[in-house]
Amino acid sequence: MPLLRMRDATFTRGEYAAGPITLALSPGDCATMVVASANEAAVAARLACGIVKASTGTVLIGDYDPRVQSVHCKRIAAFVAHEPAMLQETDFPRYVRYRAALWNVDERLALRRAAKLRECVESMHAAFAFPLVGALIGRPQLVVLDRPQPAYAEQIVALLDGLTFVSTHVADGEAAAFARGHGSQRLRA
């Protein structure tokens, strides 16, 4: 069963528009999406994890439609924003507790798991590492990255090893850094 299916999915609201996007991801797959602008990349990423609802076309996340079952979709898909979070290294436990509470994950387990994940991306700046680590606390099946930093591509791909993920980019070079082996799909809008 595909984890993410997008069929001619579009989104339009004011200056924000994306699509049509057609994509199918099975568990373990990964895909990189190259789009024309930063706005389009932001919208495409949010469409893929159910934060925004498609204006036309279909998006199914693990057989759930974000338009009617957004809570189920958000249990499956995690989102990592492009913008760095305004967080310091000292905010880590508070941030993990906050994310654990929102995803209803046991606090001690979340702290332990987050510490382990943080070790894997130790050299990554806290502003980029925390959202990534936070997204993985809820053990998502699908991770959607909005324009991830190419400088951290190797660490991000290593951290997401075995997970299904899709990332949006505005340049081919950036997308190439996130392509994982021969199994990765490369889309161009």
Add this chain to the structure above:
Amino acid sequence: MTSRPFLAIVAARLYAELGAVEFTILAAVLVGMLATPGLVGPLAFCCLAGIASAMAQSPGRHPHLDLCEQSAPLFGRELARAKAFAPCVAAVCTAVAYLGAAQTRGGIGTPFAAPVVLSPVILCTLVALCAAIRTGVPRLLYLGFAIAAGAAAYSLAALAHSVWGELLFCALAAFFAVRQYGEALARYDYI
């Protein structure tokens, strides 16, 4: 929704606005000590403080919190309740600080001051929350509703001398305001 995500959202929102909340409470203490007795002063000041607290929840002020909340597996109504509670706590603290400061000068000269002031403050805050997630004319319209709701509550309490009428009006209007906010959040596409 369990209380855990609710408390986490409220705490995170209040923590993010802590400086502004402290400033508003200090201002309320100062104004409460200086203002002349009467219901207009506390209602106007505290309702405006409540509206300001609600507007501080506008998307984009704390994008990181907005994104975490929007991507969390929570229903719109659950998110609405938690997001509405934070500015209400700030507004109630402001009103309590005002009334406490006014008490040092003999109170505001109105019986049942606390419920009479607190209920319209909470109502204004909740109605203004609907403005926080809108832009342009709808935002102005909801802000107008918030001020009108405060004025209507004042009319009931001060002019019609009906404290129960004011409380009932505020409770009913607040219920619909939270519902409306929940509906709007459920449909809201956060970018």
